Amino acid sequence: MRIGVFVCQCGTNIAATVDTEAVAEAAMSMRDVYHAESIQYSCSDPGQRQVIAAAHQHRLDRVVIAACSPRMHETTFQRAVIQAGINPFMLEMVNIREQCSWIHEDREVATTKAIDLVAAGVARVRGQVPLKRGRVPVVGEALVVGGGIAGIQAALDIADAGMPVTLVEREPTIGGNMARLDKTFPTLDCSSCILTPRMVELKHHENIRLMVSSEVTAVRGYIGNFEVDIRKKATCVDEEKCTGCRICEEKCPSRAPDEFNAGVGESKAISIAFPQAVPLVAALRKEHCRQFIKGKCGVCKKVCPADAVDYEQEDELHTEKFGAIIVATGYRLFDWEGAYPDYGGGLYPDVITSLQYERMLSASGPTGGHIVRPSDGREPRDIVFLSCVGSRAESVGRPFCCNVGCMYIAKQAIQTREHLPDSRCYVFYMDVRACGKGYEEVYRRAQVEAGAVYLRGRVGKIYPRGDKLVVMGTDTLIGDQVEIETDLVVLAVGFAAAEGAGELARRLNIAYDGYQFFTESHPKLRPVETTTGGIFLAGACQGPKDIPASVAQASAAAAKAIRLLSREDLETSPMVAEVNHMRCIGCFKCAEVCPYNAIEKQKLHDGRTVAVIIESLCQGCGLCNVACPPQVISLRGYTDNQLISEVVEVLR
Amino acid sequence: MADAGKGHACGVRRRGRDDEIKLVGFLCNWCSYAGADMAGTSRLAQPAALRIVRVPCSGRVDPLLVMKAFQEGADGVLVSGCHPGDCHYNEGNYYARRRLELLKRMLPYYGVEPERFHYTWVSASEGGRWAEVVAEFTAAVEPLGKLHYAGGAPAAAAGEEDGDG
Numbered sequence: 001m002r003i004g005v006f007v008c009q010c011g012t013n014i015a016a017t018v019d020t021e022a023v024a025e026a027a028m029s030m031r032d033v034y035h036a037e038s039i040q041y042s043c044s045d046p047g048q049r050q051v052i053a054a055a056h057q058h059r060l061d062r063v064v065i066a067a068c069s070p071r072m073h074e075t076t077f078q079r080a081v082i083q084a085g086i087n088p089f090m091l092e093m094v095n096i097r098e099q100c101s102w103i104h105e106d107r108e109v110a111t112t113k114a115i116d117l118v119a120a121g122v123a124r125v126r127g128q129v130p131l132k133r134g135r136v137p138v139v140g141e142a143l144v145v146g147g148g149i150a151g152i153q154a155a156l157d158i159a160d161a162g163m164p165v166t167l168v169e170r171e172p173t174i175g176g177n178m179a180r181l182d183k184t185f186p187t188l189d190c191s192s193c194i195l196t197p198r199m200v201e202l203k204h205h206e207n208i209r210l211m212v213s214s215e216v217t218a219v220r221g222y223i224g225n226f227e228v229d230i231r232k233k234a235t236c237v238d239e240e241k242c243t244g245c246r247i248c249e250e251k252c253p254s255r256a257p258d259e260f261n262a263g264v265g266e267s268k269a270i271s272i273a274f275p276q277a278v279p280l281v282a283a284l285r286k287e288h289c290r291q292f293i294k295g296k297c298g299v300c301k302k303v304c305p306a307d308a309v310d311y312e313q314e315d316e317l318h319t320e321k322f323g324a325i326i327v328a329t330g331y332r333l334f335d336w337e338g339a340y341p342d343y344g345g346g347l348y349p350d351v352i353t354s355l356q357y358e359r360m361l362s363a364s365g366p367t368g369g370h371i372v373r374p375s376d377g378r379e380p381r382d383i384v385f386l387s388c389v390g391s392r393a394e395s396v397g398r399p400f401c402c403n404v405g406c407m408y409i410a411k412q413a414i415q416t417r418e419h420l421p422d423s424r425c426y427v428f429y430m431d432v433r434a435c436g437k438g439y440e441e442v443y444r445r446a447q448v449e450a451g452a453v454y455l456r457g458r459v460g461k462i463y464p465r466g467d468k469l470v471v472m473g474t475d476t477l478i479g480d481q482v483e484i485e486t487d488l489v490v491l492a493v494g495f496a497a498a499e500g501a502g503e504l505a506r507r508l509n510i511a512y513d514g515y516q517f518f519t520e521s522h523p524k525l526r527p528v529e530t531t532t533g534g535i536f537l538a539g540a541c542q543g544p545k546d547i548p549a550s551v552a553q554a555s556a557a558a559a560k561a562i563r564l565l566s567r568e569d570l571e572t573s574p575m576v577a578e579v580n581h582m583r584c585i586g587c588f589k590c591a592e593v594c595p596y597n598a599i600e601k602q603k604l605h606d607g608r609t610v611a612v613i614i615e616s617l618c619q620g621c622g623l624c625n626v627a628c629p630p631q632v633i634s635l636r637g638y639t640d641n642q643l644i645s646e647v648v649e650v651l652r
Numbered sequence: 653m654a655d656a657g658k659g660h661a662c663g664v665r666r667r668g669r670d671d672e673i674k675l676v677g678f679l680c681n682w683c684s685y686a687g688a689d690m691a692g693t694s695r696l697a698q699p700a701a702l703r704i705v706r707v708p709c710s711g712r713v714d715p716l717l718v719m720k721a722f723q724e725g726a727d728g729v730l731v732s733g734c735h736p737g738d739c740h741y742n743e744g745n746y747y748a749r750r751r752l753e754l755l756k757r758m759l760p761y762y763g764v765e766p767e768r769f770h771y772t773w774v775s776a777s778e779g780g781r782w783a784e785v786v787a788e789f790t791a792a793v794e795p796l797g798k799l800h801y802a803g804g805a806p807a808a809a810a811g812e813e814d815g816d817g
Contacts, residue, residue: 069689070706098692099704103783109700116703509742531682531740575708595742621741622712626751638708644720650703651674651725 003122004035004060006051007114008042008067010097017101017110023066026115030122034058043073048080055084062086062128064121066094066114087130089574089637094121116650123645131574131636136616138224139323140565143168145216145504148176149547150539150554151328152198157558158326159207163565166209166320167202168216168230172283173273174199176330177540180260180355182362182369184547185411186438192276192364199278211318212239213283219507220597222619223534224323224570232316235283237270241308244280246272248300248309256288258366262355264374265366270300270309275364284309324534324561327508327518328554329498331540334390334398336493342461343389343491349375350469351462351489354385354408361415371419373488376467380423380487383416384471385409385452386459387429391494391544398494400515403544405492406433410446412490417450425452426484428459428473436546455482462489495544510535517543528557536560575637576618577625583632584610590624590633599624673727673793675702677786678713682740683775684732690779691786698783699790702730709733710771711744715755722764722801728793731771732785738775745773764801767792 005027009015020038027036035058041047042065055063063086065077070093078088096114104110140163144155147169155167167174178184179199181191202208211232218229254269261267269289272282282300290297291311301309333355337346344351350373363369373380387409391402406429413425427446432454434443446452457474464470471484497516505512510530511519518541521529528536538554539545545553564570577598579590586609591599598617603609611633613624622635631640679685685706691698707713710733718729731752733745752771759766770789774782 069685069692071686071689095689095704098689100692102692102695103698104700105697106700113700113703120703120705506737511738593747595744619741621709621744622707623709623741623744623747625712626714626747635708635712638712640714640717643705643707643717646705647676647717647721647726648724650676650705651721 001032001062001126002034002058002060003032003062003064003125004051004054004058005030005033005037005064005066005118005122006042006054007036007038007096007118008047008065009038009040010067010101011041014067014097014101017104017107018096018114019107019111022111023096023114023118027064027118027122030119032062032126033122035060042067043076048076051077051080052084055081055086060084060086062090062092062125064092064094064118064125066096066118066121068097069093069095069099072098089131090125090128092121092125092128094118116652119649119652120646123649124642127639127642127645128637133571133574134615135569136224136572137569138565138567139226139321140164141166141322142324142326142561142565143216143226143228143320143322144326144328146176146328146330146498146539146541147171147174147210147212148328148330148539148550149178149195149198150330150541150550151176151326152202153551153554154326154328154538154558154561155208156198156202156205157555158561158565159205161558161562162207163562164207164209166211166322168214169210169212170215171273172213172235172281173277173279174202174210174212175274175276175278178547179274179276180262180358180362182358182365183411183415185407186436186442188411188414196276196278199276203278210279212279212281216504216507219325219509221321222596222617223532224564224567225616226322226325226534228320228322228325230318230320232318234313234315235281236286236309236311236313237282237284238308238310238313239279239281241306242281243306243308244272244277244282245305246282247303247305248282251299251303253297253299254288254290256285261359261366262353264352264356264359282308324536324564325508326536326538326554326557326561327504327510327530327541328538328557329501329504329541331495331544332498333493334496336390336491339390339396343386343459343489344462348462348464348469348489349373350380350487351491353491353493354405354412355493357412357490358408361412361419369419371416371488378487379420381420382424382426382484382486383488383490384484384486385413385425385427385490385492386471387427387492389491389493390496391492392430393494398515400494400544401433402492402494403433404546405494407436407439407442407546409492410434410443410452413446413452414442414450425450426471426486427452427454428471429454429456430458436548457482495540498541501541508532508535517541528553528560534564572616573620575620575635576615577613577620577622577633577635579611579613580632580634581610583630584608585630586610587629589627589629593623593627595619595621595623671798673701673790673798674725675728675730675790675793676721676726677702677704677730677732678707678710678717679704680710680733680740680745681706681708683734683738683773684782686776687732687774687778687782690776691782692779694779696779696783698786701790702786709739709741709744710748711739711741713748713752715751718752718755718769719762722768722799727796727799728768728770728789730785730789732774732782733771735773735775762801764799765796768796768799
């Protein structure tokens with residue numbers, strides 16, 4: 001056994017606080033160390049060549065690099081030692097920068113600590129054995145969860161690259177929140193006009209399988225080889241037979257809330273959410289249906305000309321395999337009513353959300369594109385917009401910006417003037433954030449062309465006076481209280497993660513933040529990856545975003561998925577558990593703790609049944625190593641002996 | 653192999669003063685270890701008594717390993733993993749929590765003050781929190797001084813001749 005130790009100075013990053021020469025000298029006295037030196041920049045090309053040359057010259061078979069964190073440069077040095085003819089797992093990195101030189105000032109203290117850490121690294125690499133990476137085949141199919149604009153974009157990109165995609169959408173139609181918008185900023189494009197062709201394209205794409213009214217209920221496996229359970233909920237309508245004629249909806253006697261229209265107007269128990277729905281198929285909501293509540297009705301079944309209604313339909317369970325998963329579950333509006341009692345907490349019918357207003361603006365919406373007061377159906381003259389309701393609001397536990405409120409208020413103000421030329425819009429704002437391309441211009445238009453009056457300040461209270469509402473706020477620019485009597489109040493309500501986002505994240509084993517937005521692997525350099533390999537993020541499920549950003553992220557996620565799916569196989573980590581079969585007592589306590597079902601029973605020739613690790617499933621957590629009563633399971637790279645020898649060395 | 657191995661052990665006792673405490677920290681590679689890196693990147697000064705040993709998961713930390721560290725001369729042992737719900741391996745930290753909580757409660761029966769052992773959760777983004785954890789743990793152990801725990805086996809077993817098992 002011949003170990004070489006290389007102590008990096010990292011310019012002065014390390015050398016300023018750690019005496020690297022002294023560390024190298026101390027390393028020379030360590031067991032099996034045949035060469036030790038201090039290098040100015042070990043990760044640089046000359047630095048790496050110096051390591052390789054020393055490895056040849058001193059016939060090294062193990063290398064310790066004391067430098068930055070292994071999270072930084074382990075792969076760099078693994079490649080270097082391979083060039084020196086050394087197995088990459090015979091390299092040990094010792095972190096004397098992030099966890100030593102950068103956090104200590106006393107040179108002696110830092111040097112002593114660095115020597116301890118190098119000694120531990122030497123002890124550890126002594127216990128290391130050459131390992132070889134395995135290979136597992138990649139399933140060449142992608143799963144996209146969520147059929148909003150991000151999911152649609154990602155699915156189309158992957159499908160256009162020639163790879164099969166399954167898109168799972170919880171609702172009976174795809175389209176997501178974008179389908180509910182009337183126009184989109186900054187261009188004031190008609191939302192449906194740009195979205196629905198994409199929806200239709202997706203429906204008819206030869207590489208895409210669309211599963212609506214479906215949810216992901218369980219995910220097993222790992223990058224390249226996920227096994228996903230999908231539950232397709234019974235909608236009591238045969239998708240193949242339904243022609244989308246909507247006669248059932250017309251005749252249905254059971255009223256139901258209209259979720260697509262954000263509660264403006266009413267829907268029926270059997271319905272199609274909107275005229276351009278994809279697939280254009282009715283769905284029945286049992287909880288509102290007389291047939292299911294009272295046990296008699298059957299109107300829809302009677303009137304359906306296609307015989308598509310089937311009350312006996314049951315949930316279907318599918319299990320499918322995928323190589324990559326893109327999560328695009330989007331957002332919903334923050335549940336403002338409980339948080340803002342001063343705004344009436346939902347009691348005043350003429351205080352509505354921006355999404356409800358959006359539905360009113362839409363020609364295909366419940367009011368046919370007419371802006372009316374929900375209380376009496378009259379056209380409003382004065383309309384007050386409130387920005388940042390449930391955004392940038394520490395007091396209600398929502399400190400972050402919704403990213404789109406400023407812009408859609410400006411857009412809605414412009415549209416209001418178009419719909420009601422005699423109307424007056426007032427906007428209470430905190431700051432106007434109009435940073436995107438063409439955004440500032442929209443804001444200017446709202447003020448100059450649409451004549452919206454911007455008042456900088458928060459609103460403290462809204463209360464009714466006669467059939468009007470009084471909005472009491474502050475104008476911080478003139479430093480005074482303002483009171484506006486108005487006909488309608490529109491709240492720019494902030495973003496919240498989609499319902500059940502946290503639960504889905506746990507099924508997928510991806511990280512999420514305190515607001516249940518999914519967490520990217522790195523905020524700058526890995527913005528679409530999650531911490532779980534093979535699972536990518538697109539759109540507002542990762543955080544509030546507008547449509548251009550969602551689409552861009554979706555295409556980025558698709559590119560990552562395509563890169564993964566175009567590979568035939570993947571390398572696996574060899575740092576997995578192994579069982580000493582001679583001494584295994586066959587108790588299978590290991591199998592009980594294994595999170596990946598990676599431990600199998602196997603009968604040996606001598607009649608004993610022992611535990612066997614399925615290496616392609618084992619992820620190397622080491623739970624079994626701890627749970628094994630006779631201690632015959634070892635996690636390669638982190639064996640008991642290796643860890644103990646490290647402990648011994650740092651305490652010496 | 654021609655080289656039978658360099659004869660002498662990994663060097664002599666390195667630590668100078670006898671009253672200096674020594675702490676060992678087992679850190680999950682996916683979260684706390686990265687959190688400790690982040691504390692370094694942010695140049696957050698920390699007490700220097702702690703030596704970090706990287707593990708793949710807090711669930712890899714055997715309570716016996718903690719006892720072994722005490723036996724080998726550690727005056728305090730710290731384990732840090734991913735926050736409950738955020739385990740890289742789904743549930744490793746739940747196993748860690750159960751095992752380590754039991755260990756903590758048993759320590760007084762071994763003559764080890766429970767303050768000498770601490771387990772906690774620090775994510776990859778919580779560099780500031782990591783620096784606080786190190787400072788607080790060091791401050792908690794310092795007044796207790798040296799442990800001198802010999803445990804069941806003589807500490808001299810430290811020869812680690814069996815480096816590669």
